[in-house]
Amino acid sequence: MQWGSFENFLAMGGYARYVWGSFGVTLVLLIGEVVLLRRRHEAALRDARRQAQLGGEA
Amino acid sequence: MNWFKYASPQTFYPLAGKLVPLFWVAALVLSAVGLYIGFFVAPTDFQQGESYRIIFIHVPAAWMSMFIYLVMAVWAAIGLVLNTRLSSMMATALAPTGALMTFIALWTGALWGRPTWGTWWVWDARLTSELILLFLYIGFMALHASIDEPRRADKAAAILAIVGVVNVPIIYFSVKWWNTLHQGASVSLTRAPSMASTMLLGMLVMAIAFWMYSIAAALTRVRSIILERERRSAWVGTLQEN
Numbered sequence: 001m002q003w004g005s006f007e008n009f010l011a012m013g014g015y016a017r018y019v020w021g022s023f024g025v026t027l028v029l030l031i032g033e034v035v036l037l038r039r040r041h042e043a044a045l046r047d048a049r050r051q052a053q054l055g056g057e058a
Numbered sequence: 059m060n061w062f063k064y065a066s067p068q069t070f071y072p073l074a075g076k077l078v079p080l081f082w083v084a085a086l087v088l089s090a091v092g093l094y095i096g097f098f099v100a101p102t103d104f105q106q107g108e109s110y111r112i113i114f115i116h117v118p119a120a121w122m123s124m125f126i127y128l129v130m131a132v133w134a135a136i137g138l139v140l141n142t143r144l145s146s147m148m149a150t151a152l153a154p155t156g157a158l159m160t161f162i163a164l165w166t167g168a169l170w171g172r173p174t175w176g177t178w179w180v181w182d183a184r185l186t187s188e189l190i191l192l193f194l195y196i197g198f199m200a201l202h203a204s205i206d207e208p209r210r211a212d213k214a215a216a217i218l219a220i221v222g223v224v225n226v227p228i229i230y231f232s233v234k235w236w237n238t239l240h241q242g243a244s245v246s247l248t249r250a251p252s253m254a255s256t257m258l259l260g261m262l263v264m265a266i267a268f269w270m271y272s273i274a275a276a277l278t279r280v281r282s283i284i285l286e287r288e289r290r291s292a293w294v295g296t297l298q299e300n
Contacts (some may be wrong), residue, residue, distance in 0.1 A: 002098070009097075013108035018173050022112045022166040026119070030271065033158055037278045044285035045297075052295030 067144050067284040068293045076276045081274035088267035095260035103257075112170040117244070118268040121165035123191060124226050126156035126272060130198070131223045134216035144213035144280075147287065149219060150202055151280035155272050157195035163190060175239050183232035185239035187225055194222040208287055226254055 003009040012019040096114035103110040111189050130152040137146030167185065168178040179185065198215050205211035226237075233242045244253055288294050 002101070013102065013110070015107060015109040015173055018109055018169045019111050022115060022169045025165055026115050026162050029158060029162060033155065033275060037275060037282070041278060041282045044282040044289075046288040048285045048294045048297065051289045052297075055123075 059079055065142055065144055067147065068291075069289055070144055071281055071284050073207065078274055078281070081270050081277065084100060085267050085270035085274055088263055088270060092260055092263035092267050094265060095256060100256045100260050101254060109170065109173045110257075112166050113244075113257070114264045116163060116166040116170060118265040119159045120188070121265055122268045122272055123156060123160040123163050123188070124229055126152050126159060126276075127191060127194070127219075127226055128223065130156060131219040134212070134219040137212055138216040138220075143209070143212075143287075144284075146209075146216065147280050147283045149216065150212070151276045151283055152272075153195050153199050153202075154279065155275045157192060157199070159268070159272065160192040161221065164192065165197050170216045171239075177239075180239050182238040183236040184238050187229040187232050190225055191229060192220075194218070196227060198222070202275055203246065254262065277289070 010016060010020075064073060070142050092114065096111055100111070102108055130149045133145045133152070134149035137144075138144060139151060164185075171180075172178050183193075198218055199220055202211045202215040207216055232238060285294060
């Protein structure tokens, strides 16, 4: 373990805000995309099923 | 095996549904391995200290931003020439993920530029052409969204995507063609990489992780697009599962 302590790891040799600003924002954006993808798919499934029901009654 | 079978949205939808979880798992496992190598195996850089660790997302995201654009343009062109709906849907599904990768490349680049160059941003060839790539993605999505009839939207957006391809080699070779603050390629096929082998390994593992993520995201999105566009056709009505 090259960091010695967890504090050193978090400090990133003085570059904490640049390193964690990069990794943190990337993580948030990727998770955000996954959430949006999920919501879109659920909505698309709902609409498709509703459409199928309407078609069945007509 | 008849590959043309999978050119129809109806047969592609369940196939993609089977593949998507595999790509998500691969993305998660490879990111974990890549981040471990990046933070705990790769040594401190003798010039840049720990700030260089931004490379483990900056370079994979930048590669994906260009590569996704090329794939998107190829699908768009196939959809335009062969009039295959699914190809155009693939192009549409890739655009938001490509734009996201472009944004991540620009964002992490700014956060890396500040400590190493002393500035968040310069209007040099590499950075400006990457910003133009972001505008191309946004333009593609906006144009597609602005036309109601899906096939007409596909065709108009395809033209934009194809014309914009010229920007990708400009980004890639910008560091050779112009004087720029941005460093040259650290990795190339023709010579040994200019970095420690564990750094390179971490970067390549993260690059494959980003690949897997992008494929999973695009396949998930194309499935939603298929449902949205085909909801009036009979097969969608018979869908039982997700």
